[in-house]
Amino acid sequence: MSVSNKRLIISVGLGILLNPLNSSMVSVAIARLQDVYRLDFTGISWIISSFYIASAIAQPIMGRASDLFGRRKIFITGLVVAFIASLLAPLSPNFGWLIAFRIVQSFGTSMMVAVGMAIVRIYITEKQATALSVLSIFLSGAAALGPFIGGVLIHWWDWHAIFLINIPFVLASFLLAWRTIPKDESPTSVTRNMSFRKWLDWIDASGILLFTVGLVSLLVGLMSAESTGHVSLRYVIVGLVGLVTLGAFVRHELKAGAPFLPLRSFAKYPAMTWVNVQFMLVNALFYSLFFGLPSYLQMVRQVSEFHTGLLMLSLGLCSLAASPLAGRWIDHSGPRPALLLSGMLMTLGSIWIVTWNQTSPVISVCVTLALFGISNGLNSVGMQAALFQISPKEIIGVASGLFNTSRYLGTILSSLLIGIVMRGTFSFEGFRYLGIILTVFALSLVFMNRRSVRQDHGRSGRSSILKRPE
Template sequence: MSIHSRWLMISVGLGILLNPLNSSMVSVAIPSLQNVFQLDFTGVSWIIFSFYIASAIAQPVMGKASDLFGRRKIFLTGLVVAFIASLLAPLSPTFGWLIVFRIVQAIGTSMMVAVGMAIVRIHITEKQATALSVLSIFLSGAAAIGPFIGGVIIHWWGWPAIFFVNIPFVVVSFLLSWRNIPEDEPSTSVAVGMSLRKWFDLIDLSGILLFTVGLVALLLGLLSAKSGHISLGNVIVGLIGLALLGVFVRHELKATSPFIPLRTFAKYPAMTWVNVEFMLVNVLYYSLFFGLPSYLQMVRHVSEFQTGILMLTLGLCSLVTSPLAGRWIDKSGPGPALLVSAILMTLGSVWLVILNQTSPVISVCLALATFGISNGLNNVGMQAALFQSSPKEIIGVASGLFNTSRYLGTILSSLLISIVMGGKFNFEGFQVLGIILTVIALTLVFMSRRRRESRQLHES
């Protein structure tokens, strides 16, 4: 691999890591934000909801936008947007403004993720698989060590530092990208003579609006159940959201360029079940990822610094397991690895249920290690299962749907925590969360066994 190719990978890698880094650092900041802005736990959860909803929408849209304006321009623009958001978010006078800048940050970082892999795939021709695997390390590594970085910098400099820490990455990535990412021509078949209306049709603006407004309204309605006091207004908002999502489904089935190609799910049921399983995996994993730091800080009164160090167990186990899982899956297929992962998640969930307010810290570390190993198996295993179940001619669409399933899982995990905990994170709610996660994990065990048996029957 040439020196230029290596610098190109570093340029892109420093940009794409910002999305997973910022989505994970906030897990340690939730108690601090709750105290600063005087919010209940449900209210502060919108710092998570907003980021994932914006990312889920922005990434496919920006992927299409790169055909119009060029991938280099989208990547560099994303860095500028992320810089502005990271600079202004710590200055937010209210939590509402913080959410606005958080959404802008999600859009900016999603612009880089949407085109980063494509830039490397197009401009690095030698050892391409190695290059893409290195970028995957940037993505998974940033997500893994995010809570540790967040815990350390919040301990010393407070919650605004989780935004300011992005600035060095953005500046270095921008300077390197300006120098190393080649100019690319936008697709002439898409760009030449395209009206604004055709551009809106291409990105399915109507579908995006229906999905966004419907999902936010439904979340607002569901979150009214946090304490059992459900008002008529919240019920109406929730029903409006549900109705809009119904209209969204109908619209997507008719759209020529749908935001989420739902017909693909109906046409390939095996791929659909992989996406459902992946969504449940993310519900379980991110419920722990966002729930455990709050448990440590609010129930066990552990500092942000110590919480970050403990959460490092989760990330390191995941990083170490992923390459080993790759070798195992190359030999045996994804089935055995995913079954073991589901069993480990079940054991980890049960472990959470039996934790008490005086359990030794080593017990928390063992639970985190269990989930970390299972996440490492899932990172590779679910991707391999997707490739097995998806025809080659739609692998691009399948990958997009796969990412959508990931984001829906993370959104549902935040919703689950908010409903279970209500206004205040407490030990009893944490135990209820553990029971729910155990049920989800057992469901994953059942699904993994069924898919493995179905695969064996098909091969015989």
Template sequence: MNSRSKWLLISVGLGVLLNPLNSSMIAVAIARLQNVYQLAFTEVSWIIFVFYLASAVAQPVMGKASDLFGRKKIFLAGLMIAFIASLLAPLSPYFGLLLVLRIIQAIGTSMMVAVGMAIVRIHITEKQAVALSVMSIFLSGAAALGPFIGGILIHWWDWQAIFLINIPFVVASFLLAWRFIPNDQQATSLTHELSFRKWIALIDASGILLFTVGLVGLLVGVLSAKSVGHISMMHVIVGLIGLVSLGAFVRHELRTTTPFIPLRTFAKYPAMTRVNIEFMLVNVLFYSLFFGLPSYLQMVRHVSEFHTGLLMLSLGLCSLIVSPLAGRWIDKSGPRPALLLSAILMALGSIWIVTWQPTSPMVSVCLALAAFGVSNGLNNVGMQAALFQSSPKEMIGVASGLFNTSRYLGTILSSLLISIVMGDTFSAGGLRILGIILTVIAMCLLLMNRRRLASKPLEASMNS
């Protein structure tokens, strides 16, 4: 790999890491934001939800937009949007404005994730596998270290620092990307050939709108009813609007030629569908702990943001250490044994959470985090390998898009689950109920993997 390729890789990596970094740093800031804006936990949890919803919608849209306007332009535009949002967010006098800027930040950082891998694939031709593995380190490392970095920033400064820390990354990435990412010559001709109306149809704007309205409407209805303690007619109407919109979304996606989420694909390839369902459940488990535990530690155990970040670091480090080891194991034995072990660890970790008391030693917290960290490392590699084995080669691009959608849906559902269980404030009893629910989900995953491993391994079914 020559010097120019290395600098290109660094410029893309510095931009791409902003999305997972900002999605994970916020985990240790929830309790602080709840105090600053005098809000219930259910209301503050929207700062998690809106980021993932905006990312889920923006990434596939911006991936298609890059074909029209050019990948370099989309990447640089994403950096500028992220810069503006990160600069203005600390000045927000109202939580509603902070949510808007958080959505803008998610869109900007998603623009870089959507085209970052494509830029590396196209412009780095030597040692491409090494380049892609480095990009994975940027992505997974930023997500794993986010709570630790957020804890340090809030401890030494305040919550505003988790937004301002983006500025040096954005500036460095912009300067390097402007210099080292080549221009997309083909984008100009494509722009002339494709009208705006055709591009709107290509990205399935109607499907995106129905999906967003449906999901937001349903969640607003549920969370609003939970926060006030009773169900009013307004909650019912908003929830019904969400359900009707989701129904219209399904109908639209089955009819359109370029669907936002190709639902027919799930029916056509059941093995791939099972992998996506498992991946969604895995993310519900992991992110329920990832976002829920920091608030529990700070609100119930009265642990500082700094020490909360240190405790959460054990989860991230276990995940990072296990991932390369899991890759070697899966190369030899296939993904199913690793996924079975992952399900066992998640089940044990969830059961362990149910036993926690407000006076339980912190070593028990570390053990649960370690179990989930190791399982996450196994899942990062194992689920991807299972996806490749269950998806036809001619549609691996669509399969990868669906895979990321499953990740975001799982994360969104985890935020909803925490809000419903915890309500206004975090409590030891609420965490125990959350642990019971996570145990049920983990046992379902365990049974799914055990049955498949015992009856017919996925590798054999794909080769037959």
């Protein structure tokens, strides 16, 4: 691989890592931010939900916008937006402003993720698989090491550092991207002459608005009711508005010519739908632990941010170590056995949480993190392989987009779940109850994959239930 291609990969990698890094570092900062802004746990959990809602909306929009404005422009603009948000977030006068800058940061980092892979695919023709695998390492490594990095930064400085740490990454990526990413080709006559109104139709602005209003309203209704401890008419109305709006969103997407979320694919390909449902459940389970455990350590066990980050490192390292081993196993045996084992490990880890008390040894925490880390490594490869096997070739791009949406919906669900269970105050009893719910989720995944494995064995030895439709 040439030196210029290596520089291109590094420039893109330094940009795309900002999204998973910022989504994971905050897991260790929740307790500190709750203390600074004097909010209950349900309120502070919006620092998680807002980032993932914005990412779920921004990435498909920016993927389409890159066809009109150019991938290089979108990538570099994303760096500028991320730089501004990271610089201003530490200056937030209140929590509302912090959420606003967090959303802006999510949009900026999502712009880079949306086009980063495409830039490498287009401009690197030799050893393309190697190049894409390097980008995957940037993404998975940032997500795995985020809690540790966040813990170190907060311990030695303060929560402001988890935003300021982005600046050197942004500057390095900008300098390299400006010199290494080729200039965009001129847009086609179709996109060049597109009016603003047509562009809004092209990105399905109506669908995006309905999705955003519906999801946020439903979350506000559910989380606010739980944080106050009673159900008021105002919160019931807000929640109902969310449900009705989401219903209107589904109806709109089924009729739209270029839908924001191609829901018709779910009806046409039920096997693909089932994989996405499982993936959403997997992410809801994993991120409930990912965001819940640091709060348990800091608020219940009074563990420092530094040691919390150090403990969370075991989850990330186990996940990184399990991924390549999972790849070899799945190449040989298919995805279902690996997914079945993953469900068993998550079940064991969730049951282990239920057995904890307030003085359980640290080794118990490490065992749980290792179990979930290994299961995450198996899932990250296995779910993707399952999706590719059952998705028709002609809609693989659509399938990948829906797959990422399922990931974000799972993470949003995890934030909602933690907020509802804790009822405004993070407690040991609430965390144990969360462990019971996670056990039910994990057992459901075991049942789903065990049934699929049995069906696979019922066919010929070499065939699979997950054959790709022609």
